[in-house]
Amino acid sequence: MRLLDVAGLTAGYGRVQALHGVDVAVADNEIVALVGSNGAGKTTLLRAICGLITTTGGRIRFAGQDITGQPVESVVRRGLVLVPEGRRLFAGLSVRDNLRLGGWASRSADIDRVLGLFPPLARRLDQVAGTLSGGEQQMCAIARGLMSRPSLIMIDELSLGLAPLVVDEILTKLPDIAAAGTAVLLVEQDVEAALSVSTRGYVLETGVIALSGTSLQLRSDSRIQQAYLGEL
Numbered sequence: 001m002r003l004l005d006v007a008g009l010t011a012g013y014g015r016v017q018a019l020h021g022v023d024v025a026v027a028d029n030e031i032v033a034l035v036g037s038n039g040a041g042k043t044t045l046l047r048a049i050c051g052l053i054t055t056t057g058g059r060i061r062f063a064g065q066d067i068t069g070q071p072v073e074s075v076v077r078r079g080l081v082l083v084p085e086g087r088r089l090f091a092g093l094s095v096r097d098n099l100r101l102g103g104w105a106s107r108s109a110d111i112d113r114v115l116g117l118f119p120p121l122a123r124r125l126d127q128v129a130g131t132l133s134g135g136e137q138q139m140c141a142i143a144r145g146l147m148s149r150p151s152l153i154m155i156d157e158l159s160l161g162l163a164p165l166v167v168d169e170i171l172t173k174l175p176d177i178a179a180a181g182t183a184v185l186l187v188e189q190d191v192e193a194a195l196s197v198s199t200r201g202y203v204l205e206t207g208v209i210a211l212s213g214t215s216l217q218l219r220s221d222s223r224i225q226q227a228y229l230g231e232l
């Protein structure tokens with residue numbers, strides 16, 4: 001059964017429609033990439049899925065239930081979390097407090113579990129999040145999302161502003177996260193990196209899914225190579 005099943009989704013801002021009937025699915029324990037140029041509608045799609053913006057058409061099913069139109073709190077409680085573009089940490093709070101705020105139903109074991117995934121954070125638990133490096137902030141944002149043991153985490157622009165080595169360090173954790181029971185929907189500008197860590201992918205262009213397939217297929221697709229991988 002599909003964990004997340006989005007069918008014919010439309011959404012937008014006022015009279016501007018940003019999504020024109022989007023179909024996207026994620027299975028349990030899967031890593032799925034969502035790529036596309038700036039303004040394609042990737043952030044809008046993630047916001048619509050988790051109930052942060054109202055949809056105007058289509059259906060969202062999650063873990064066997066229709067969550068279309070549900071408020072974000074209810075979606076989070078069902079096990080679907082978003083790591084937003086720009087991370088949105090509480091800059092003035094410690095790493096520990098940021099993590100605690102992520103776990104609405106967390107146990108102390110959850111802090112140990114997420115620190116096991118991102119050891120650099122363990123050394124910075126009492127440090128104020130605003131003073132972390134960009135990579136550590138992204139680790140903290142993902143760790144915060146994982147505190148409530150979601151079955152799906154959606155990460156918007158994981159690599160934004162990060163050095164390639166740091167991006168690799170974080171991307172290599174995604175298979176561990178998925179294997180431990182949290183599927184990943186990854187929005188990424190770095191198409192090469194996204195397709196190397198995912199099993200399937202979708203290309204969103206001006207609010208419609210232009211291409212989808214296994215990541216292997218997409219990497220060898222000439223349209224992807226020309227538009228996103230800088231190959232001619």
Ligand SMILES: Nc1ncnc2c1ncn2[C@@H]1O[C@H](COP(=O)(O)OP(=O)(O)O)[C@@H](O)[C@H]1O
Pocket residue numbers: 013016018036037038039040041042043044045
């Ligand atoms: N808050 C907003 N108000 C009005 N239009 C918006 C808003 N956010 C995004 N848009 C528009 O919606 C479209 C999709 O944007 P977005 O989902 O942010 O794309 P992406 O994340 O792929 O870069 C763009 O045309 C963008 O200008």
Ligand SMILES: [Mg+2]
Pocket residue numbers: 042043044085156157
């Ligand atoms: Mg975006």
